[in-house]
Amino acid sequence: MGYQLSFNQIWRNFDKLTNGVILSLELAVIAILIGALIGLALAVIYVSSGRVVRAIISSYVEFIRNVPLLLLVYLAFYGLPTVVNLAYDASTSFIATLSLYAGAYLVEVFRSGLEAVPKGLLDAGKAMGLTPWQRLLYVRLPTMTRITLPALSNTFISLFKDTSIASVIAVPELTWGAQWINNRTFRIVEVYAVTTVMYLVTGYAILFGLRLLERRFRVER
Amino acid sequence: MAQLIDAIVYAIPYLMSGLGMTLLVSLIVVVLSLVAGVVLGVGLIYGPLSLRWLIRLLTDSIRGIPILVLIFAVYYGLPPLGLNLSSFWAAVLALTLFKTAQVIEYTRGAVSSIPRGQMEAAKSIGLIFGQRLRYVIFPQATRRFLPPWVNGVTDAVKGSALVSLLGVVDLMQAINQVIGRTYEPMPLYLLGAVMYFAINYSLSSLSRVLERRYAYIKE
Numbered sequence: 001m002g003y004q005l006s007f008n009q010i011w012r013n014f015d016k017l018t019n020g021v022i023l024s025l026e027l028a029v030i031a032i033l034i035g036a037l038i039g040l041a042l043a044v045i046y047v048s049s050g051r052v053v054r055a056i057i058s059s060y061v062e063f064i065r066n067v068p069l070l071l072l073v074y075l076a077f078y079g080l081p082t083v084v085n086l087a088y089d090a091s092t093s094f095i096a097t098l099s100l101y102a103g104a105y106l107v108e109v110f111r112s113g114l115e116a117v118p119k120g121l122l123d124a125g126k127a128m129g130l131t132p133w134q135r136l137l138y139v140r141l142p143t144m145t146r147i148t149l150p151a152l153s154n155t156f157i158s159l160f161k162d163t164s165i166a167s168v169i170a171v172p173e174l175t176w177g178a179q180w181i182n183n184r185t186f187r188i189v190e191v192y193a194v195t196t197v198m199y200l201v202t203g204y205a206i207l208f209g210l211r212l213l214e215r216r217f218r219v220e221r
Numbered sequence: 222m223a224q225l226i227d228a229i230v231y232a233i234p235y236l237m238s239g240l241g242m243t244l245l246v247s248l249i250v251v252v253l254s255l256v257a258g259v260v261l262g263v264g265l266i267y268g269p270l271s272l273r274w275l276i277r278l279l280t281d282s283i284r285g286i287p288i289l290v291l292i293f294a295v296y297y298g299l300p301p302l303g304l305n306l307s308s309f310w311a312a313v314l315a316l317t318l319f320k321t322a323q324v325i326e327y328t329r330g331a332v333s334s335i336p337r338g339q340m341e342a343a344k345s346i347g348l349i350f351g352q353r354l355r356y357v358i359f360p361q362a363t364r365r366f367l368p369p370w371v372n373g374v375t376d377a378v379k380g381s382a383l384v385s386l387l388g389v390v391d392l393m394q395a396i397n398q399v400i401g402r403t404y405e406p407m408p409l410y411l412l413g414a415v416m417y418f419a420i421n422y423s424l425s426s427l428s429r430v431l432e433r434r435y436a437y438i439k440e
Contacts, residue, residue: 075407199287
């Protein structure tokens with residue numbers, strides 16, 4: 001008794017998967033934007049503060065990095081509303097979780113990026129009479145952005161893959177779409193084959209685009 | 222407050238046995254992926270072109286798929302193809318594939334960081350390939366391999382939380398089961414987070430210690 005492959009049911013419900021990919025990408029884009037804001041703000045604060053503030057930022061980073069994302073998703077969606085008066089839908093909850101998650105990883109990225117800006121550039125800015133704020137805005141941040149671009153693209157790809165975890169709280173992204181089709185048609189092998197290919201193609205297409213962008217803005221060293 | 226403490230005291234034994242499962246899954250995954258990853262990593266550097274392409278394709282595909290999808294694909298996808306795995310072994314297999322791809326990269330990074338002259342010198346004193354790896358390359362590469370590898374073990378522990386979605390009662394699933402009975406989600410999720418944190422933070426701290434310890438190695 002062999003298993004007969006039949007993709008008909010998959011193509012018939014293909015919109016679940018295409019909508020899923022689009023939602024996955026949206027979740028990842030929103031999370032990296034909010035995460036980048038969190039990461040950047042905390043990294044700037046980190047490099048210019050004393051021990052106590054650094055310890056607080058580090059404990060946020062270490063907590064997020066050392067706990068499974070699945071648990072954080074459950075914690076935010078099922079746990080938080082029981083202690084604070086807060087009602088949000090699954091997508092909002094997931095975006096909040098993934099943004100905080102991205103933020104923790106990006107603090108490290110931006111921090112090392114800020115430290116990698118050559119001292120000479122900052123001294124040059126000082127010699128030109130730029131205020132500390134101007135040095136940060138016109139010298140440090142632009143240079144840091146170019147240095148951190150590769151790490152940012154890697155984080156984005158990794159977030160895109162992490163959006164699959166949103167399926168556990170029924171956010172209709174790609175993995176959820178796959179489960180939906182699977183539950184109704186039982187074309188298990190086909191649906192996961194198609195889903196896998198969709199993750200791979202989307203992920204590598206984005207990565208290719210980002211690498212082109214990186215090459216355009218590469219810092220010559 | 223007393224109720225809260227009761228809930229936690231009630232939960233502890235369940236969480237401990239769940240923790241045991243989490244550690245067991247992680248341990249098997251870490252050991253299997255270490256062996257497979259080092260062998261394939263060496264193949265990626267020294268193998269014939271066709272083998273190198275094959276390993277590249279394998280690692281790049283695995284790294285492009287979310288772990289959750291990998292776990293579902295292995296668990297649901299293999300039985301129709303004639304391979305019946307229990308949820309435990311399906312989860313272990315999927316996580317091992319994911320970790321192996323990582324270990325291949327660590328191995329490649331560590332071995333290719335050893336200067337070419339080392340290999341040539343070993344050749345010139347008449348060592349065969351296996352000896353060259355064993356006595357010349359590996360002892361040097363280990364120091365570069367160890368810090369990222371230890372840090373990467375946290376990915377196995379974190380990834381193992383996904384086995385709960387196949388019904389394996391690991392720490393994550395134990396937490397969910399206890400919550401199903403006590404309706405105290407927040408303290409239990411936090412308790413679980415602390416337990417995961419304790420394991421992973423120790424590992425990442427160890428990785429940092431190793432990194433500092435081997436920092437003297439320069440080109």
